[in-house]
Amino acid sequence: MNPLKLGLWGRNGHSIHGRLANYPQLQLIAVGDMGDEVHNKLKAQYPELIICETYEQMLALPGLEMVTLNSRVRANQADEILAALAKNIHVYAEKPCGVTEAQLDQIIEASQKSDAKFHEMAGTVYDAPYWQMKQLVAEGVIGDVVQVLAQKSYPMHERRPKSEEIDGGLVAQNGVHAMRFVEHLTGINATTATAMQTPLGETRPDSDLQMACHITGQLENGGLYTIIANYLNPTGFGTWGNEMVRVFGTKGMMESTDAGKRTRLVVGDKDHGPIDTTTPTPDWLKMVIDDLMGIAPMPIDLQTELHPTRMVLRAKAGVVQATLP
Numbered sequence: 001m002n003p004l005k006l007g008l009w010g011r012n013g014h015s016i017h018g019r020l021a022n023y024p025q026l027q028l029i030a031v032g033d034m035g036d037e038v039h040n041k042l043k044a045q046y047p048e049l050i051i052c053e054t055y056e057q058m059l060a061l062p063g064l065e066m067v068t069l070n071s072r073v074r075a076n077q078a079d080e081i082l083a084a085l086a087k088n089i090h091v092y093a094e095k096p097c098g099v100t101e102a103q104l105d106q107i108i109e110a111s112q113k114s115d116a117k118f119h120e121m122a123g124t125v126y127d128a129p130y131w132q133m134k135q136l137v138a139e140g141v142i143g144d145v146v147q148v149l150a151q152k153s154y155p156m157h158e159r160r161p162k163s164e165e166i167d168g169g170l171v172a173q174n175g176v177h178a179m180r181f182v183e184h185l186t187g188i189n190a191t192t193a194t195a196m197q198t199p200l201g202e203t204r205p206d207s208d209l210q211m212a213c214h215i216t217g218q219l220e221n222g223g224l225y226t227i228i229a230n231y232l233n234p235t236g237f238g239t240w241g242n243e244m245v246r247v248f249g250t251k252g253m254m255e256s257t258d259a260g261k262r263t264r265l266v267v268g269d270k271d272h273g274p275i276d277t278t279t280p281t282p283d284w285l286k287m288v289i290d291d292l293m294g295i296a297p298m299p300i301d302l303q304t305e306l307h308p309t310r311m312v313l314r315a316k317a318g319v320v321q322a323t324l325p
Contacts, residue, residue, distance in 0.1 A: 001293060003027040004090070007058045009080070010070035011035060012167065013094035014121055016285065017042060025289045026066070030058050033072060055080055059087055066090040066292065074173070075165040078103035085114040090292045092285075094121050096172040097306070099165070101313050108302060117292055122305050123284025124180040128277040129256045129263045133247065134185045136254060136275070141267060143251030145186045148225040150178035153233040153242035160231060162207035170210040170229060171195050171316040172309075178227040179215070179308035181245040184300075189307050190225060192217040195315035198322035201232070215315045 007030040032052035052058040071077035078098035111118040197213035212230035233242040239259040246255040252267035263275040290296040
């Protein structure tokens with residue numbers, strides 16, 4: 001089977017250009033809007049690489065089958081996704097793929113009509129220890145899930161956009177990871193999402209960046225969840241992200257803290273200690289590629305894949321702004 005001819009557009013988020021050697025099913029033929037340094041480095045690796053000046057130029061390339069999007073302005077990304085799907089070109093996009101629920105619905109509808117497929121970079125819980133926690137929930141080890149607490153914390157730095165149009169904003173681009181902990185890890189969708197946010201700590205002028213938020217709501221089984229997300233992870237913490245997730249069930253609880261470094265499983269009166277994370281984990285991008293090539297379907301449908309994005313966008317649409325003194 002021939003590899004998929006791939007174009008990479010943008011670098012506002014997680015780009016896969018540094019991992020292409022792991023995916024021989026992809027053949028890089030074009031790049032654009034990634035900066036001269038990246039363009040030149042990739043050109044040295046792939047001499048026949050086409051450097052595109054515009055996204056339209058990339059989509060018009062003969063034989064192009066797939067694009068990955070890390071759009072410079074996230075508010076424009078949905079239109080870029082729709083343009084590719086209209087040309088029957090597969091899309092793999094950074095989160096949030098859109099910045100409103102209406103955009104999300106347009107993407108899903110377009111993917112259903114297109115001969116191509118769409119996927120988000122949504123593999124948050126497909127790495128250890130979250131994958132193993134997901135299996136424990138599915139096996140009923142902690143009983144019925146009643147409450148979930150999830151956290152995603154990033155550092156603050158001067159490169160953080162002053163405009164939420166650039167990256168989608170704290171609730172959406174940061175909070176979606178924690179919402180995936182809630183939904184994808186437990187296998188239970190949220191039905192409501194209420195958010196509050198504060199800019200406290202942002203000292204740059206003319207900025208609408210929010211420093212911290214919380215999202216709360218109900219799960220479809222009647223359980224509850226709480227999310228906190230912020231740009232308050234100190235550099236001394238040692239990892240770029242500071243993640244935490246605790247799942248409380250009718251038989252026990254489990255947790256992962258300190259960016260997955262510490263885990264614990266307690267069932268009834270027995271403390272099982274750290275969760276076994278030695279079992280193999282899936283590769284989200286490999287699953288996406290297999291789906292695009294017709295080798296194997298995804299383990300979840302597109303509605304489920306994008307539901308955490310839907311819920312944080314819904315929360316963002318009605319977010320309450322904290323009042324600073």
